[in-house]
Amino acid sequence: MINLELAKKHRETFEQVMMLAEHMMRPYSRKYDKEEHTYPKEMEEVAKLIGSARSNPGGTREAVPEGTVVNGGNMGSVVGLFGLCWGDTGLFLGMPGSGLGNAAISAVGTPEQKKKFGSSYAAMCITEPGTGSDSANISTTAVLDGDEWVLNGEKIFVTDGERSDTLVVWATLDKSLGKAAIKSFIVEKGTPGCEVTRLEHKLGIRASDTASISFNDCRIPKDNILGSAEVATDAEGRKKAFGGVMQTFDNTRPPVAAMAIGVSRAALDLCQELLQAEGVALTYDKKPCNLSAIEAELCQMEAEWNAARLLVLKAAWMADNKTPNSMEASMCKAKAGRVGNHITLRCVALCQSLGYSETYLLEKFARDSKILDIFEGTQQIQQLIVARRVLEKSSADLK
């Protein structure tokens, strides 16, 4: 039966997370924005409090009869992120356990891997200096030598690369075999040959570190490969194999979209608070064209925000109900990414000098939100994926 309100447990999750966000994150927002690269130790407490939910990222999946609708871990996760990133996107990304690597491990890891690394702080190493969105073109190599994989290569843009315990590293078994040979590996920090070489100074999310990491003859146990070590030889198998790696994106895109929903809600709330002090408030009592310009713009932003939020919830709901959601994951990422950018930036402009000033957090929200339209696939990559699905195109036809 059609219902687009959150289930009671998720309403409660959201309320609890919002409490944490307000009282345990916001007080540190500006501090760690200014002190770039400083580890936000106060967030460990927050991480602990939300940890029980995260230690089982698939959510509590009670056995449910066939055909029964599930509101489970995926929905719980995006709802939690609405709240956490209302609090602070940078702090969230900089707190233990928030790494996107965790999502990968829980999505495709074996039970043993989940047990061993599931509760570690896992970062994701995909991008290389020569690749951006072109994840299929990576050059980091993994070679099996006895009971160990030997990794060599250079990764950039590793969110929380410095402070994480574990890395999920994309590497190729044989570049000549193309996408099919790309696998992901779990590397524990401290493994010889794995070194953080650089930290980026960034526009936003400064509370999280963004690292370059090099792998020089870095040896890891044979069992640390995620998924099968076999390289498919036929076209179908190759496609499937890379699809498996890429599929982790289906799991990480709705969460990133959820972050955009959280931070843009924060901007809208603060903007409306500042405007209310000047007697400007959105009351929904007249048609938008009969409002003041500011009210009309707030109204339009509320509409866009609500729309983007529903797309995120839909993608998560599909995942909870085992429905393939690759297109919907990209849809919500595309929409939330651009809406998040737009709203946070317009809130800066609407509040004029108050928006531009570091006295308030509006300018920070705008800076933090930009990355959400870039990482885990840019706006343009999401549109490409959606277009291919809608138009039933191969990646060769629609480049």
Add this chain to the structure above:
Amino acid sequence: MINLELAKKHRETFEQVMMLAEHMMRPYSRKYDKEEHTYPKEMEEVAKLIGSARSNPGGTREAVPEGTVVNGGNMGSVVGLFGLCWGDTGLFLGMPGSGLGNAAISAVGTPEQKKKFGSSYAAMCITEPGTGSDSANISTTAVLDGDEWVLNGEKIFVTDGERSDTLVVWATLDKSLGKAAIKSFIVEKGTPGCEVTRLEHKLGIRASDTASISFNDCRIPKDNILGSAEVATDAEGRKKAFGGVMQTFDNTRPPVAAMAIGVSRAALDLCQELLQAEGVALTYDKKPCNLSAIEAELCQMEAEWNAARLLVLKAAWMADNKTPNSMEASMCKAKAGRVGNHITLRCVALCQSLGYSETYLLEKFARDSKILDIFEGTQQIQQLIVARRVLEKSSADLK
């Protein structure tokens, strides 16, 4: 010296044309919108009145010393079109002598051709059922047989194809030779083998006919080719040859952009008149964010309209001063095309039921304006051309 106001003669041209537009075009706007395909005979008088200017489309070019700035026929032409399409785009396109074929003849015709056909009513036949923006891919053939060219093929979207006297037809001398073999030919209506086969029912500009024309062994004099009959054999020559044909677009794009400026001004004027009756008026006395939503939107539309108009004037000014303006011609067409669409549509919405009703002309302006973002190269084609120029790309690299 930087000055972006019109010269006195062009201010006067504009005022005179606006008089014609208001008193001799507007009274017939709705009539010929409803009576699609009916020839607007009342426009012959208008055509005559503006004819003296048009019979010399290059404008009066007095001998000017090297380095002297010229405000000539190209600027006069776009300024005239601002006014005429403020009057009615459909009626303008449906009146004798407005055919884009005239622009082609005056741009690349020999003195003899200009003399013979310059004052005829010349339509342009480019598009074919299988080609849209892909003008290089036409299939209509021209074969020299003794002293005559023999044309065979089918053309669509010929503006004023039925009521014109003369057609400028793109045809290939040998399709296997590609772009270089594409030439344009002057065909007089009534020539055996040339037949109007269909008239389109259209969203807008209903006062002008849009025809399909077939050529079946249509024989025309050898001298009716525009430009050289030689087919370049080297790459450079081929590029140049097709460039010559395409160059006519550089001459027709600023005028089409000017039409968009005219019709969107008409919409803005009428919209503001209707709103003023309700006490809503744009006064430029507060910052846009402190205005009402309607005022702020009017303000934003005025800004966009003014910006688009200046791009059109710049492209025309460059042409007058013999500066290559291929990029600027596409820039102004892209900007004016989208701004024209946006403004006319928003004016419908802003006036609500009055905008949607045929009682006023707002809905007609919106319908008429759409084609201006499509013909003579769609929005996307213009962006492609601009992008290639800005990024110094070949058409092979950036498709």
Add this chain to the structure above:
Amino acid sequence: MTDTTPDLLFDLTLTDEQRMNRESMQRFAAAEIRAQAKLVDEGAGSARDFYPRTAELGLTLLPIPEALGGAGVDRSPVSNALIFEDLAHGDMSLALGAISPMAFVNTLLDQGSEAQREKYLPLFCTGEFKAATTALLEPRATFDPGAPATTATRTDSGYTLSGTKAMVPLGLDAELVLVIARLDGGECAAFIVEGSPAGMTRTAESNMGLLGAQLATLQFDDVQLPADARLGSGAFDLQRFVDLARLGICALAVGTCQAVLDYVKPYVNERVAFGEPISNRQSVAFMVADMAIELEAMRLMTWRAAALAEQGEDFHQQAYLAKVFCAEHAMKIGTDGVQLLGGHGFCREHPVEMWYRNLRAIDILEGIASV
């Protein structure tokens, strides 16, 4: 949401009834409506002759209590939105006319008095199409649905109605028109106008689109109405009426935009330029992708508000935002539909230009298509 609300799960699954109903609506829309739409738009077919054929859908019959001759199914704003969406996929213009009597019935069920239901609802259970409609919009550039200028004044015997209503679907033929007016300079009330009383003038409108909906301007010059013409026994909830209508209008937008998307997809895949399907170009493909994304969001916004309405929760804000969102994106989808077809999109040979004209009305329409 109050604490006593039962714990509903977030769910996008249709009920079995909704699924079955969709099938028959979609079949009718494809077979009957789509074929008529073009003819009617071009003036070659008669909308008036078409509407009786919609009687087979039983649109007005379902929610009317069995005692009054109906099927006695609970009125469902969600199911109604689905119906509107499916019919509009055939054609928004004819869909609007077809559902106008249903909108009248819905409003009567929602806010009518017992006596009014008993008097009027059986008329909609005959198996015949009965023209009825609702009228709120007025011909003013700055019209606000919360503040109509039409007035009703109390008289000894009832009310005097004065004012002008615009864009009233089935406005020429409707035997029953629900007219919203300001009562004695105070709050708004709704009045059932039967037939064509003295002082009421019906004028056919010529508009940019929606030609099949038979939109008309209704003028009321001191029209005398009996005391029982006033809808309901208590105060008229104008906001609720407007919001329920907004949901219907949104659903019409969703259905029409889905038609645009369904049409352009094969077109851009088949149309070849520069040696490839034009859909191989990002500018074309991304436009289609955005169309799909925004359409999906339009649908979710509409469903959410409709579901809230169905649950008896406050749905004003969500209905308001759904309308804002749908109006904005329906405009863009309509425009992009034409653009994707290029010069062909400008020709009436393809339906996209008609959808473009129809979709312009989404932002403007108010107080019709109540779910």
Add this chain to the structure above:
Amino acid sequence: MTDTTPDLLFDLTLTDEQRMNRESMQRFAAAEIRAQAKLVDEGAGSARDFYPRTAELGLTLLPIPEALGGAGVDRSPVSNALIFEDLAHGDMSLALGAISPMAFVNTLLDQGSEAQREKYLPLFCTGEFKAATTALLEPRATFDPGAPATTATRTDSGYTLSGTKAMVPLGLDAELVLVIARLDGGECAAFIVEGSPAGMTRTAESNMGLLGAQLATLQFDDVQLPADARLGSGAFDLQRFVDLARLGICALAVGTCQAVLDYVKPYVNERVAFGEPISNRQSVAFMVADMAIELEAMRLMTWRAAALAEQGEDFHQQAYLAKVFCAEHAMKIGTDGVQLLGGHGFCREHPVEMWYRNLRAIDILEGIASV
């Protein structure tokens, strides 16, 4: 335009002086400003130490009459806009600081009294950089440049000034600040504040961007000003002041956006993904094309209004629209610049993130950078 106006032709040709001047400005911007910008933005370089180096440009010297020690060139809003554009191509933040004394001088030339010119202008002809600025903006979300809340009250000996000005360039160091205030509850007037009188507090601001401009909040608590502190002998033309400043702000936007375009062009041509330069993709290439189109329009809008101002014509509407247009598109160009570089655009290694932050101020800034 009146009938007595000489018949100027539409012309986009710079004068020879303007061409020469551009060359030296562009050279300085590329060699000096661009190199400093990143250091200053990161707090590694001092803007305060930088500004004296701009003295060589002679920005304040040119338009001051020879009798007062200047070069006696007619003040040209067009030439000034070109200078602002060129300097901002180096860095908007440092450009803003560098031109603030010039904006002060321009306003004095424009609306100052004879006595005020004689008193203050020679101070700007020494060949040294002298910090001076103008202050209109106030820290309120709905601030309107036409209605400042800062007040001046007439006293026996002069005026009492009270209120707060925000985002004042060189606000910490300026020895002369022109402050706009409402006089005795009526029209606005401008006041020259020398040094730091009692009751004046200067607070350094931390903002999203423009770190090099040394923006400060200036608070005035019953600051006593002498009678001759009031600018001009007649009424202060606030609208003219605001409009001339809008032109300067637009010119800064144009220069910065040109820097963005110049930076992304080679980047997207060189960056390879999926086996080709990313500029071979329409989504990338069209974004660059639109950047170029809108930037050109921004420039023409700015030039047009500046030329009208120079000709002594009414330029209010064109200055207003230029600011609206430039603010809107500068925002977009800044955002797209980051987007085109993807993850790299988010890193401070590339200047686009700094330009993105600086360009956010275009819409907000008012009453500074008067041409």
